[in-house]
Amino acid sequence: MARLLSRSERLEQSHERWRERRDSAFNGFLEKVGWVYADRATAAKDIARAITILSPGGVIEAISEQPGNFGSVAAGGELHVGALLRGLAELAEAERGLRRAQMALSGRPPTGLELDQ
């Protein structure tokens, strides 16, 4: 018979699931950045910096209106902007979920470093 999980074990499992989802969302986001931009790493960093200042919604608007804000758009890259925006929204949601899970686990807001570990 399966053992009932304690609250802390459930929270740890939830946290682990959100971390996996976040990592998966990040990989998906990075892949789609590469579909749109010639320099994937530079564009990914630039987009993340913009999220830090503007929020994901502001960055989605900026990409929709002028993809060139975040680096050189690769040949045919415009065709994939929609996919990139969906990837960005998924990443933002996963980061938020991971943050909530971390707070539930520790009882306090996590630092950026804790979210990353």
Added chain:
Amino acid sequence: MSGADDLARYVHQLLAFGMTHEGLEPAERARLAVEAGLMTAKEAARILAFAKTTADMLAHARGSAQWPRLMRAATAAAYVDERSEQSFRRSVGKLWPRPIRIDGKGERWLRDELDAAISGLKTTPGEVVDAADVL
């Protein structure tokens, strides 16, 4: 640690920082992000600048979307903020474009042509003086 790991770590730190400070104004968030060493002041300034450009573009697009592409004289007069339809009509062919004629409907002004006329006011000062005479 690989370059991919470094990139992932940096992006996650940025996103976490953004969530932690999401109640603040962008300029304040930018200042704090620079202080925290997450980006240079130049990078932050560039992001604030293109955000403003994007906001302006969206505001313009939303404003334009509220006006029809084809306008009757009264609508066109309101679009260019003339005092009246008569005042608008007096300037047609001088300050404002001539209408097209649609069978069964009558005269209609094209929003694109009105926009072009307005843009022309800005780029050709001599015409503005003439326009003032007309008005």
